[in-house]
Amino acid sequence: MxxxxxxxxxxxxxxxxxxxxxxxxxxxxxxxxxxxxxxxxxxxxxxxxxxxxxxxxxxxxxxxxxxxxxxxxxxxxxxxxxxxxxxxxxxxxxxxxxxxxxxxxxxxxxxxxxxxxxxxxxxxxxxxxxxxxxxxxxxxAPFGADPLEVTADEFATRIRSRHSRIKALLLDQTVLRGVGNIYADESLWRAKIHPAKAGASISKKQAAVLHRALQDVLKKAIVMRGSSIANFVDGEGQPGEYQQHHRAYGREGEKCYRCGTMIRRAIVAGRSSFFCPKCQRGPRGFLAISSTPEKSKRQSAIPNRKKTAKSSGKKTKRAAGNKLRKKRLKKP
DNA sequence: CTTACGGCCTGGGTGC
DNA sequence: TGCACCCAGGCCGTAA
The missing domain is CATH 3.20.190.10 (MutM-like, N-terminal)
Structure with a gap:
């Protein structure tokens, strides 16, 4: 991705x-x-x-x-x-x-x-x-700052003025442009910040650490030609190598490189989020909720739902989606 | 105004 | 061998 x-x-x-x-x-x-x-x-x-x-x-x-x-x-x-x-x-x-x-x-x-x-x-x-x-x-115009160019001060301002979870803010392309799930999790692990922490609750000092971590992670990943998850290859068909340096992303159940605690996965901001529950302290009550495996949650909550949802026609859905996309583009 | 969340697009991978 | 299901990122609509 x-x-x-x-x-x-x-x-x-x-x-x-x-x-x-x-x-x-x-x-x-x-x-x-x-x-x-x-x-x-x-x-x-x-x-x-x-x-x-x-x-x-x-x-x-x-x-x-x-x-x-x-x-x-x-x-x-x-x-x-x-x-x-x-x-x-x-x-x-x-x-x-x-x-x-x-x-x-x-x-x-x-x-x-x-x-x-x-x-x-x-x-x-x-x-x-x-x-x-x-x-x-x-x-x-709608896109936010380039993560590699944004200053520590501006980064802190953008993060700390919002009540959304930090993971959601990092992924929000109108806040920062270019960060996705992998580098959000990797920078949060490095900065020891829990993905569900509210942006406004992050101290100036923590924000500065996260800013540094994010830039470090992105720069190193560029040097290694990116992360090859899901078959990413560059223009020459060559895979990247940064996936070998991931500390959180995709490491559920493996040991944290800092403290040895098992890396956890939880859904934060609608995305799989990997973090160390010991190094990255969560907001009160968060761990209790996230400790329920996602699969059993879904199974018990919505059994056999896929069938009914899938029965509608594919072509019309695609066409409808496209119309919406074009509409959005025409808006100034 | 802000934020949270479910749903939707597609098809490779997985597991029964 | 087949097939149902899950999942990914971005974005929309809706609700609070």
Whole structure:
């Protein structure tokens, strides 16, 4: 599941392989994860990829002005961009044209070096969107600070002004852009803060420790080319190695590296959260609740519910979801 | 206004 | 071998 370090790894790979290339043509297969497929087909052919940037978990492929208008483009105008989000299972890489399309390859951009930039995403939780220079700022506006650039003071302010649980705040892309489940848990373990602790209850000192822990974790993960959970590979098909350094995430039932206590898993902010119950002191009453295994909770609470929920038509659901997504995009 | 939570999308992996 | 179920991240609608 690509978070900031994984996306950064992919971005660095793309800079080496597709930067400066001109897009010759576009081929789309399934398009239900693309904002408006016709815009991509209309605007991308002929454009050059002038920059590859990361914005939180998004990638931005900045595009040259349309051919014939290149000289009229004035420097202070932000260029249009292809926005790419990898969701959970997305891959994007420069590929030889002779390489057969993978089962879940849904977009391919022919480049002027004879290769193709291909987007592959089994679950299509990702997103592609063509964004004009005019629409781009509004699209990026809701997102919070970059975790690697945010100062300790600003970080503390953002966290301590909120009553939500710290885990929810770290995952909230309008607070910080780019942190996901893995690096939230890893930084909280390092800072010895329980995921269910309220942001407002975190001291300035603790906030400073967490800020440092988060940046350390992210920087080290980038050096190791990310964490390869669920088959993440970079543009060259190479897995990351940071998963070997996880101290909390995915370690339920294993010993805490600091104190030897068994790492626990609990649902916090709707997500699996891994923590050391001894090093990371929880709010009063939290441990008693979380000590009930999640499985038995669900089984006793909602038996046989899946059947009825699944009986409705898939196509209509997908279409409805897409309409909502497009609606959201049009809002200023 | 804030926050919490259930549900939904998809398909690989798991376990019966 | 088949099949039901779980789970992941992001986001929506609803409720308090």
């Amino acid at each position: 690509p978070e900031l370090p994984e996306v950064e790894t992919v971005v660095r790979g793309l800079r080496l392989t597709v930067l400066g290339r001109r897009i010759l043509s576009v081929t789309l297969r399934k398009t239900d994860f693309i904002d408006d497929p016709s815009l991509i087909e209309l605007h991308l052919p002929g454009r050059r990829i002038e920059a590859v940037e990361r914005y939180g978990k998004f990638m931005l492929l900045r595009l040259s002005a349309p051919q014939g208008e290149e000289n009229s483009a004035i420097g202070d105008n932000a260029p249009a961009a292809l926005l790419v989000h990898l969701g959970m299972t997305g891959h994007i890489a420069s590929t030889a044209v002779t390489e057969p399309w993978q089962k879940h390859t849904h977009a391919s951009f022919a480049l002027d070096d004879g290769r193709e930039l291909r987007y592959t995403d089994a679950r299509r939780f990702g997103r592609l969107a063509y964004l004009s220079a005019e629409l781009l700022p509004a699209e990026l």
